[in-house]
Amino acid sequence: MPRPSRSLLLLLPLLAFAGCASATRMSPEDRASLDRTLTGPEADQYLRVSAYLTPFFGDASKRLLTPYPPEDVRLLDDTSGKPISPGPIQATVPAGARVRITKVEFPTAWVVTERVLYTPRSWPWVYVTVEGAPAGEQVVLVLPPNLDRPDAFRTELEKTLSPHPLKELAGFSATVKEAVRTKKLVVDMPADAVRMAWGPPESVRRSLEGTARHEEWRYAGERRKAFLTDGRLVRAEEAGTSLLP
Missing domain, CATH: 3.30.1450 (Beta-lactamase Inhibitory Protein; Chain:B, domain 1)
Known part of the structure; x- marks a missing residue:
């Protein structure tokens, strides 16, 4: 059997990469702008809702921040279409707690290939540090896919995070x-x-x-x-x- 040519060997990784399509419809300029503003002057935020910290599905290096109990999380399905639980509740973070956005990561083709397989790879991830959580721990807030405009992204983010302290708590x-x-x-x-x-x-x-x-x-x-x-x-x-x- 003839050996594949050098040019074919070089092409194979590119074909594999091309087969993993980008899962984001937002322009590169808008993605860069959101990451720049949300990790800069808008980095300090406050939890608008009390949230749970759980494992992050198959990625042991991260934890999921979610307002919902594991039984109600709908981010990843098994082969039969049933929702997969991220794992048991490990901690509860109260509404009003301070968080800081450290990175906004969109599911581009390259990013999807780098993420652990059994995670919500095709969804945007917002990395945060959480008041009271261990320093250096990677905590991820997952937003819905197909957010094609910065205002739609911010609307979803603001369901969980607020740029201002929650004054209504005092009442x-x-x-x-x-x-x-x-x-x-x-x-x-x-x-x-x-x-x-x-x-x-x-x-x-x-x-x-x-x-x-x-x-x-x-x-x-x-x-x-x-x-x-x-x-x-x-x-x-x-x-x-x-x-x-």
């Missing part, structure tokens, strides 16, 4: 503050506190009964639901079981 009662800190819910907590404790819902169903405004907040997989009336929590469920007395 909550001690009971509500503790619920937010521990990611629990208590009856009559305001909608803002529910969002800080459980994170933003995947969908909201609204209805009107007389003058009462009802909302049903549904989370990923509809495993968790929160029911509010006139902006206050009245009921919550997890896996069909009531969480409140």
